[in-house]
Amino acid sequence: MTCVGFIGLGSQGGSMARRIVEAGFPLTLWARRAESLSPYADTAAATAESIAALGAVCDHVGICVVDDAGVRAVMDELLPAMKPGSVIVIHSTIHPDSCKALAAQAAARGVALLDAPVSGGGPGAAAGTLTVMVGGDADALATARPVLETFAGLIVHLGDVGAGQTAKLVNNTLMAANMALAHHALASGEALGIDRTALADLVKASSGRSFGLEVYARLPTPQAFGHGGKLLAKDVGLLGALLGDDPAFAALRDVARPFLDLTTETPS
Template identity: 35%
Template sequence: MSRTVAFIGLGHMGGPMAANLVRAGHRVLGHDLVESAVGTAAEAGVEPAASAAAAVAGAGLVVTMLPAGHHVLGLYDEILAAARPGTLFVDCSTIDVADARTAHERAATAGMRALDAPVSGGVVGAEAATLTFMAGGGEAEYAEARPLLEAMGKKAVHCGGAGAGQAAKICNNMILGVSMIAVSEAFVLGERLGLSHQALYDVASTASGQCWALSVNCPVPGPVPASPANRDYRPGFAASLMAKDLGLAANALREGGVHAELGLRAAELYAAYAERAGDTEDFSGIVRTIRDANGDRT
């Protein structure tokens, strides 16, 4: 069934996601503070709105995709009063679990409904509509949002109550960050031991070392032609975004009193890497910093 959707945040992720909703037959009212992002989205059929409040006022469901928790909460303070009573707010940003729960509370206080639904899959997944959504909130809210999530991705999982989607996201990305460091260290060790990248890949990709960081986003050029390593680490999932997600995981580990040496160390390594690489390199480029630490150049 066609819906009128307000989409706030039309950047590298939000723009393609909004475009996929248009392709699925929905009317999408879009807003972003960056005019060029609005223009690109408009080319894909998104109707520009003069303000976030104007977009929300004309919609039956609101999707947000913003950089951080304070952006989401600030926006909610601005737009909740403009929405129709009972409107469902679906936040696809990756933010702190506590901020997600606060967003749910503010929506409920304003007479609205909420779902936190962060994504995995990066810009490539956003463009191809192959994202995975991790949703937190009520069963009814998830059921209502699910057709739209499936228009933007290949899989949606209801993870539990408010904040559960964010919890699943940071746990998943902690696994990914630690895995990428391990795979990168293994390739640097293999280089020292005289192994070719292809030989190590051919063994590990079909043995117990197999993982997504190896088989899909391989950190060295050659074995996986589609990996960013073959494009000088032009980002699919930028180093800065991995550093952000691991920072959220590290905060949750500390607040929860969880002893997790690898998760905390991965957060430190990616924070340092992101200071240099920022948005310009894929997170798999951390293999370069591992080589540098060993005095290697490849």
């Protein structure tokens, strides 16, 4: 059976790792902090003393750290330790060009690399309903698919390495724009004397509904979305780096940015 490794045990990655081990795959974990590993004491998961030690015993390694720098730091230690024929799957949301460069380095060592960012958050990971957006070789995806299916409700192969990241950036920029529109729509209703909660419940069942509105309607203030706002702002910035002043991106950015700025403001 495929020996799986996982690095990045945050709110989303942690649940992904638990789904993998509970599906019966031999799983090895590594984390910088010992407390990140304690939730897996009741599982069959093993732990590695280093990233290199994890790489040496695994055929498939998932990476779910926060950003480009984090992924590169993990890869610097992981890749030299992995066996030819292994697969690395990057679930982090990073620049597509970073994935392409890392895939070339991996290929030189006989290791396949897939970029496979996910959508659905911690609850989706725990429920096994994540959407996985994959870029990379079809044969490598076929090899990795049984592991991905432990936490995925939908797996979409979008093209070569980097395509998964590109799709995720478009998705997250649209999410930010939809939350911005929800913010303005609910504020408009309140200004006209309509109860905010009642209006949100109405729209969620009507033609103006969106996932962004559902998320925003649960927030007491934009600042309550501070952590998520920072992550979405990162992704909007990455898409901007790819598209520059493309009119389609500019339209999304100009809606999303003011709202994202609100999420990180200190309330007066």
